[in-house]
Amino acid sequence: MSAPLLLRPATASDLPAVLRLYRELDPADAGDLAGAQAVFARMALYPDYSLHVAEAAGEVLGTFTLLVMENIAHHGSRSAVIEAVAVAAAAQGRGVGRAMMAEALRLAGEKGCYKASLSTRMTRERAHAFYESLGFTRHGFSYAIELDHAAGAGEAAGVASTAMPARPVPLRAGGAS
Numbered sequence: 001m002s003a004p005l006l007l008r009p010a011t012a013s014d015l016p017a018v019l020r021l022y023r024e025l026d027p028a029d030a031g032d033l034a035g036a037q038a039v040f041a042r043m044a045l046y047p048d049y050s051l052h053v054a055e056a057a058g059e060v061l062g063t064f065t066l067l068v069m070e071n072i073a074h075h076g077s078r079s080a081v082i083e084a085v086a087v088a089a090a091a092q093g094r095g096v097g098r099a100m101m102a103e104a105l106r107l108a109g110e111k112g113c114y115k116a117s118l119s120t121r122m123t124r125e126r127a128h129a130f131y132e133s134l135g136f137t138r139h140g141f142s143y144a145i146e147l148d149h150a151a152g153a154g155e156a157a158g159v160a161s162t163a164m165p166a167r168p169v170p171l172r173a174g175g176a177s
Contacts, residue, residue, distance in 0.1 A: 003057035005096065007103045010051040010063065012040055017060035018053065021086040048111065052103065054087075054096050061091040062100050068111045080108035080116040085127075101134050 010018060015036045022030035030036075043049045046067070054062035064085045068078050082104045087097045108116045119142050120127045132138075 005054055005056050005061070005099055007052060007054050007099060010040075010053045012037060014051075014053050014060055014063075015040060018051065018063045018086075021060070021063050021088055022084070024089055025086045051084075052100070054100050056091075060088075062087040062096045064100050064104055066104050066107055068108065068113060074114055077114035078112050080104070080111070080113040082108075082116055082118040085118070097130060098134065101131075 016033060019030045019033065019036055040051065043051060043065075047070075048068035049065070051065050052063065053060045062085075065083045067081045067083065069081065071077055071079055082101070085097065085100065087100070105116055117139070118131065118136070120131065
């Protein structure tokens with residue numbers, strides 16, 4: 001890489017380049033610019049949620065998000081979630097991803113996180129090998145459920161809404177929780 005790599009928080013003007021990276025990784029993962037701008041504005045309302053970019057010679061080559069969460073468990077220690085990691089295909093193998101992950105872990109450490117976690121799709125075996133080369137280990141099980149964005153989506157699974165006011169949900173006797 002001839003130009004130095006700059007790792008920095010993203011600005012709204014970076015969003016078109018970030019969307020290009022997401023489309024390159026998976027066209028279904030990238031929305032339109034107006035939607036990205038709305039999400040970016042909402043992210044700014046979180047206490048510690050940030051979008052970052054890696055650029056060289058003014059070109060955005062990679063991106064990741066970092067969410068630092070407060071935690072009542074683990075004696076109040078924070079934890080970090082690294083998400084939406086993408087590196088331009090033309091820049092892969094040049095240290096961009098490694099530098100971004102080092103920055104994400106540095107930031108998480110500075111913020112007092114006891115762990116950093118990430119997830120990747122089962123089919124992305126190159127990504128799995130990359131994360132393992134950085135010292136990440138497979139930990140536990142990860143579960144996901146697709147949610148219907150319509151009101152009451154959780155009711156089908158018997159999950160109470162987290163919106164106020166609270167409402168009673170009947171429980172079955174015994175069984176797994």
